[in-house]
Amino acid sequence: MLAFQAGDESAFDSLVKEYQNAAFAMLRRILGPHAMVEDLAQEAFIRVYRAKSRYRPAGKFTTFLYRITYNLALNRVRDDGRHRLLSLPQSPEGEPMPLPDPKAEKPWKAPNRANWADHVAQALQALPRNQRSALVFQHYDGLDLVEIGHILDVPPPAVKSLLHRARENMRALLQPLKDAEQDE
């Protein structure tokens, strides 16, 4: 980014190629399987391009990119009113709704490596947005509390609390599937 800021236009191309997969993966995990992430990722990199003169290397470039991308995603969800389409139904208190009963006969089938991914994606979407985002940034992108707080615009202790609740909720959601897997 510093090279790009110094006038090297080809450095922007390198930035896009280096971070495009990270941006896509982050958007998919946070917005869910049905979201249109391509135009959001594209808009995020266009904003990075526009922010050339304003960029200050205070932290990792990833944090800078994720903050832009995350805010774009939030705006898109709010503007389109698509949050109900992008995540599973939630209780009025924002608590996660339970996954399908693993003991039910159909259409349930015992989890294996292939459909664990589906269950995890579904469970992630059942989390309240802040918890889901915090967990994604920590687990998949390896960001620390300060960096996550910078992206979500909350202080680090609040991030810690979000992560704790996210993990508890994920355990509650996935435990029955894990038990069912062990019973097989």
Added chain:
Amino acid sequence: MNDWLDTALDELPGEAAPSDFADQVHVALAAEGQSILRGFGFRRLGQVAAAIFLLVGGYWLGQGQSWQATRDVSQAKLTAMELSEIAALYENREILESWELLENSSLSASSSDGAAATWMLEAFPLKEEGSQ
């Protein structure tokens, strides 16, 4: 701390960007640049059109006449009242100028000659009683 939840989370794969994503970003940036230029062109064109409209409109409203401030009074069609007022102005100016000349010469005389303090009388002699 790596427990079964972390193992489960690891099962969720990431998503790779399309192979031509970087090209798409460049195309979008180029298109955005052109639209900015187009917007700038339309704005400039509008400003030029507005300026021309103001000039033409102003000229039309003025009916092609020169500036009012440079009009020659002698060429204007003046009413009788205006002519008499102008004549009176000229007359008053003549009087004021003559007073000024008179006053200056009298002041210098009074300052140099103490006996000439009666310059007012010299300038404006009193009419003798009985004379018309």
